[in-house]
Amino acid sequence: MDSLIFTNDIDEVIENDRAHIWHHLTQHKPFETVDPRIIVGGKGLRVWDARGKEHVDALSGGVWTVNVGYGRERIANAIRDQLIKLNYFAHSAGSIPGSVFARQLIERMPGMSRVYFQNSGSEANEKAFKMVRQIAHKRHGGRKYKILFRERDYHGTTITALSACGQPQRAVQYGPFTPGFVEVPHCLEYRSQWGPCEDYGVRAARAIEDVILREGPDTIGAICLEPMTAGGGVIPPPEGYWETVQDICRKHDILIHIDEVVCGLGRIGSWFGYQQFGVKPDMVTMAKGVASGYAAIACLVTTEDVFQMFKTDPDDPLDYFRDISTFGGCTAGPAAAIENMAIVEDEDLLANTLAMGDYLDERLRALQDCHVVIGDVRGRGLFYGLELVSDRESREPVPESQAQAVVADCMNQGVIIGVTNRSLPGFNNTLCLSPALIANRDDLDQIVDAMDAALGRVFR
């Protein structure tokens, strides 16, 4: 047995990490002089690092994932019990937890019908793109192959997901990209592309139609949008936006694919973000919060209409969705997802998210009154962003280093917050909060108080 797994010698762990681990999204040069951060335990909203320091995690595992909080024995036990019964079989065959979770999920997604399992948000989005391409071939002679994506949105890390990336700093240096992806303008009113507008949401949606008409509606198969942009600046949709987007898509026979990888499973106080905006999607992808990081699982959920397009001609050997995800057959994912969903329900976490979201909103707006550097406060539920500007009039973003200094100061205080990171050149200036859906007033006070102190010190 590898004794290191159970080692208590934390210095050895740190040295092994320094010598062998390639961390995600990280420049490693600083690790020549400082220790890499290692997180060793978690309970509720709190995590402990290798030196025993406690942190309040206002980011749900760094990337808005651990929706139900750390240390859930109920999920761990469900995974263990399932693994002993059956850990894996390729998902060309069904499984008990897969079938149970799919029904429970569809019950919470009126209008949707079918669940396709895989492992990550990127992969779920890739599957959706593949379906759009195959539908183009099956129904439109290959013409309706283009997929629209929005400036500031992110859909994953693979080359094709990066082809649909509205955050240039994520994509740069990784091209050439997959052809057939076309960008539409963002919908952040604070950074309005058309100056002050009476009806910004409708204007931003109409800008999508301008792109559709320019490209040719008969060439566009789908649009992929986050219900609320996450890493591109935490952008709730403006009034009138989604209704207009939906009308435009229906008019031009364009499928609506909503990327719920961040908002799915309760982040903004409904099972899915789109359910707050009156939109009826054709495809929905989800990952992070589906099992809160207790197991790797992602889902692509489609309507019955989309599903039916893949079973029209059983005599044609190429007629069906010829795709597989090996680990989409792991049973730990749906077993964890069943318990995760039960926890959200049993503990009334959607209601808590709405109530605590209101409280967080109130506290952040009060914080804005005290700190002139906070140009904009925006969000919904337990998902907020604070855009920092060096001048409220001109809305000049603060230098990235200052936004990062606020995050570092909070970390020193034992509070983990985030900042938009390697996203848009010059606009990595939005502080981000997405605590677990179990957060209470005391937790939120601790988070906001730490930000208050940090902002005071950094922008003295």
Ligand SMILES: Cc1ncc(COP(=O)(O)O)c(C=O)c1O
């Ligand atoms: C909106 C959105 N979609 C997709 C992804 C990709 O998910 P994953 O990292 O699981 O591939 C992310 C990841 O942050 C995301 O924020």
